[in-house]
Amino acid sequence: MRLSSFKTDVFAGISKRQVEFDKGLNVIIGPNEAGKSTLIEAIYATIFQEARLRMNLGVDKDFKARFMPYPTGEYINGILEFIIDGEKYKLKKEWGKEHSTVLELPDGQILKNSDRIKRKLKDLFVFGRASYGNIVFARQRDVKQAVERIIGNDDIVHTVSSFLRKAVMELDGISVEHLRSRLGEEIDNLVKRWDLNNDRPDNPNRDINNPYKVGYGEIYEAYINKVSIERKMKKALEMEEQLAGLSRELQALEEERQGLKTEIEQMAEIENDVVKRASLEPEIKRLKEKTGTLKRLNREWPVRADELVRKKEELNNLDKSLKELSREKSRAREKARLNESRSILEKINRLKKEMQEKYQERQEIKQITIEDIKEMESYQDIIKRNKAAMEAGTLLGVINSACDQVILTRGLAEQEEIEAGVEFKADGYLHLVIEGIVDVEIKSGEIDFDSLRREYQLAQSKFDKLLSNLGVESINEARRKREDYNRLTSELNNLNQQIKGLLDGRKYEDLQEEAGKLNEMEFVRDEGTVEKELDRVNKERSKLLAEIKSLEDRINSWQEEYGDVDKLFELMVSIGTELKAIKGQLTGLAELPDQYDTAEGFNSSLTRLRKKKEELDDRFTSKREELRDIMAAMPEESYEELLVSRQDYRKRFDRLQKKARDLIKIRAVLHRKLAEMDNNSFDPLVDLFSRYLSILTAGNYQIGDVNNNFQLKIVNEKNSSLPVDINLLSFGTYDGVALAFRLALLEQLFKDREGFIILDDCLVNLDPARKKEAVTLINKFAEKYQVIFTTCNPDTADSLGGRVIEFTA
Template identity: 25%
Template sequence: MKLLSCHIENFGNMSGRDFDFGKNPTALCEPNGYGKTTLAAFIKAMFYGLPTTRGKSFDERQRYLPFGGGKFGGNLTFSANGKIYRIERFFDKKSQTGDETKLYSGGKELPAPENIGKDIFGLDEASFMRTVFIDSTADMSGVTGGISEKLNKFVDNADEGGFDKAYGLLEKAQKALKAQRGGGGKINERNDKIKALEDKRRNAENVNAKLGEKYRERERLEAEIAQTEKSLKAAASLDGVYQQWENYERMLARASGAAEEIEKLKAKYPAGLPSEEELSALNAAATRKANEKSRLEASAFTAEKESRLKELENVKLKNLPDESAIGDCREKISELGAMRERLKSVPTAVAPAAEAKKGAKLPVVIIAFAVAIIIIGVVLAVTVNLLTGIIALVVGVCSVFASGFAYFSTRLKAVAAPAEANPEYLKLQSEITILESNIKGFLSGYGYLTESGAEADFNNLITDINKLKLEYTLLDGERKASEESAAHTRAVIEECDAETDRILNKYSIRVDGGLAETIKRLENYSREYAYYGKRLKELSAEAQNYKAEYALTEKPEGERKDTGRLSEKLTLLNKELTRVDREISDDEAVTEKLPSIVSELENERTLLGEDKKKHEVLGKAKEFLQKAENNLKEKYILPVKERFLHYSAALEEALGEKVVFDTDFNIKYERGGEIRSDRHLSAGQYGLCALCLRLALVDVMFTEERPFIILDDPFVNLDAEHMSRAAKLLNELAKNVQIIYFCCHESRDIG
């Protein structure tokens, strides 16, 4: 198969472009952004189409939507099986349903397969890309992982795992159903459950089997009772009245069985049993009492709070000053403040004597005379003679300085004279000291004497007093609220106890094993009492109706056979029948569960069978998977190895190393006479190995017509020397397969 040409109408950044693939290898060396990758994507899209856009995803359809608009698509011409074909595809913007696909051969339109690529190559899109397309980012390093795993990846389109992962998942699923060792797994668990259900079923079946015997026993008793009644009738008086009385007595005997059960209950509770309403009231009272007890415990005033409250009452608050003492101290502190303010305005000492101040008067006359001389000097200097004026001016200035010096000297002496203490200041200061001492004495008595001062200490005292009073008020209020709540709760509990005592005392019932247990026991006995009471009423009514029907008013006298033994037997039989009826009722309640047990058992057996089938299927799947793995190796892996060795000569020339395989089909190379691991190969050399591996895969997978190979710059990691060898390798390989080669730098051009 060969690509011949293509025309790109509009695809990504390409519009109106034509490409011819006649030369082999076809090399396209253009800079990044030219559209090499776009061309490769176009070729793939011609064969496999483009996926429908889902939501807002940016897929290939969105990526290659024409930049400038226009018709989206083009055509591709190729040869296959001796014929030339032309594919025309034009794509919708979003969905495959809007795409147009046409296939031509020899100028005639052919029916286009739904998937042209798969129809031609026999591969889906992903497998085709893994086989035909090679670029620098492809997963090529896997030559070291074994050809088997690599081939599995290409065939299965799996990124990791392959056979080992699939086999491991099957084994894990099989172990989850049944462990290889021990008793683990769903099958063993289900077996245990089935065994338990079978035990339940056997128990119910045993009860059911015995129930049949009891049914037969009841029939036997009823038959024997009927026979005994018949015997009594035969042994009765010749007179039919005797027989009627005997029948009536038999009815009474049956009623006596129920009456005896009632008497047993009455013996336990001579005063009777509470009614249904009274039992409901007992339950309500018990529930309410329990709730109130819980509420009482939750709202209790704790011992810690009680202790604190007593401490406040007996110690803290008693040792505090009363309001009178506090008010007196507050007035003293206020008076102290006023005295301190007044003290600030009183001088601490008396000024010097008045005579000293008088002696320090300014010599005004002398200064005035000196000023006059200065003025005259200025006038003389300006109008008469400069020298004379200056002399007069100097004399005037000196006179001014001399007078000032004399004045200030006298004034300083007056200021330096010692001052006398002010008696008023001393008196006020003494009063302040006394008052402050009284205040401190008051505060120290309560432990509030610090360096902060009397006012601050007093304020701290007042603050603490208020805090203690507030704490006491809150605690006292909480205690009262708790006491009120407790009193209410106790009252409710007493009401409940009173209601309970009222009902129990009414019937002389003593609480035994707790109130709840007593109530439960009373409910059971009440139901039993009601059952036998109803039974007695029905049997008594039956007897009375019979008596009324035959107008039995007085039993006649006369000679008759002794029926006492038969009557006694009949009574015993009736009691036995009552007992059997009671046992049958209990056993029927057990057997009612048998269908659900059987149904559940059958369901578990069905599930067990399914699990065993799954376990068997998983085992077969493992077996078939192992066979498939072996067949895959026999059918594909060895041929791939052979084809790879076919290319090894050209590969060795390109690598400059001799390539060999080990027994596990891992690639190694020979250097310096020593076999070395492929881990020493460079990334570019890996790419060459991977290329030959792809070609080997193509040879094996395509036995009739080999497809083309598209290389999108796969040798970006090769140096110049190895690139030259790679170019020779590609030209050699192109003799047998069409190669379309893209690169973005002239150093990797193979043309």
């Protein structure tokens, strides 16, 4: 991978800038504050910074504060072109009120969906944001600070491998020993006296009933607090529920007692009158019921008699309707038969019309026989055969001298006039006449031209005459007309057969006559409608017969019991006199309440209410004593207050357990990764680091190890080791070490693939000798990878060479 170009309209302090990059070494030179660092940060942001800025994230807030023009800037953008395996990609990003991301692929496809683009960039920039940020785009000072932190730790004796491993981790701000120690302390403070796997105290017997007093961790403490408050909550809830239940019961009992008391008092006032009324009311009730029955019967009897007469008249009318419908049904069947005849007649008329059209169409076609076709084919064969024979003896010629008039007859064609110098061709026969000069006739020696010509002309004449007689222009047209004539004949025969089938032995005139009768039956309903009407009338008649029978039975029963309506009225008067006398005895007595039908019901209800009130009084006294006992035993805190505390304790307990599990996982991963790193995993990086340090010292030495003072032991070709003065190999500062380490790390990272690195001015603190070696190393590195070097020093740019990019404010 390498960068091809970068363009921005505005990004922080730079605007309207476009930079093109080449393979190998690119040197960006410009004064301080020209925006070189901002350019590099813009390239990094275009690749890795999300276009949609979320202001609840610190990194996004910081990005906006650093790079969005203040105070009126609405957006910033970046357009980066890069090349991977020879194919060009184009990435566009815009940040601000309107944000967008667009990725153009080498095949022309354009991606606009941010999730798809994110996945694609992850595939292209395989090492991720952190690796590119800490290695490819890292500032020199960040790498130097990592090296200084490791060398400043006097407790560690370094091999080159362990030094490099720690340097890689330091680039991400990780202090391994401090992290390992803090992890152990944090986990111990959390899980002491707690079994995290089984989610219980390490000793099951030391639960809430027998808790540890000292020596426990935060999880155990949170667990005891949680269980303790849950106990209090359970007790408080039980007592509050009991108190609320008893209060509701007492209120309901009191309301019921007062209601019963009022009702009993009201009923007691009329109790004696009700007892007297109880002896008279049953007879009154009986007489009232009898009177009611007789009154209803007196009203209903004449009505039912009139209804019986009316329904018998309706039955007579229905019988007349049935006879008329039966006659209409017969006429409907006849109408259906005539309709069918008319339908058949209409189909026949359509077929006759179609026959007439096809007959007329056939009349316009001359009948051509198969013999006519065969005769034409025989003439055509002769014409083709003779023409082919003559074409086999093709003659070529040209008139070379100018002549006044040249008359040419060739093959079977007519005479024509040609000019001198024009080449001509003839099939089998040539007759050339130059007036006053020559008259020559040439024939092919392989054919009898005269005989062929006569036979050809005769066949052609007969063929043309036959075409004219038949009224066609070609044999194909004759075939088509014969086929059309035969098709129309077949279709006429088929139509004729259809008409015969529809007539089915009847005469066409008879069908016409029957169809004419249909006009006389215009207002006759169809048979289905009449059938429905018949069914309806029959059902109505059956229903009417049942109603007449019911009325007759009811009137007969009344006559047997009462005789007639007059006798019924006399009985009503007698009962009314008796009822009036009994009601006179009730004068002055209290009325029975409306909700009671009888005095017995009133007395029974009053007895029941008095007994119920006694029971309620006993229950009310008992519940009131129980309420006093519960109120005395209530806890100081309510259930709602304890619930809020329980939620806090439970959240803390769950949070601490999750934290402990996460820290244990982190510790396991840390141990595994450190073991992997210590298992010779850094050998290739050690080799590269050694080689680059050797180049920077201009010597042919390999590095052996590093002591506490960062003095390097070197090994010569004879494998003898000797310490080297720190002034020779420490490069005076850590700049050389940092550069060698970073180049080695990058080459190990990219290995056999393309890659690029951004170097800010990492040579500024090197003395001339070291700077020269560093320039050599950077140029050597640029032969394989793309290097983008930023500097404000023209001498540094000159010494580096490569593509120089002027960058001014």
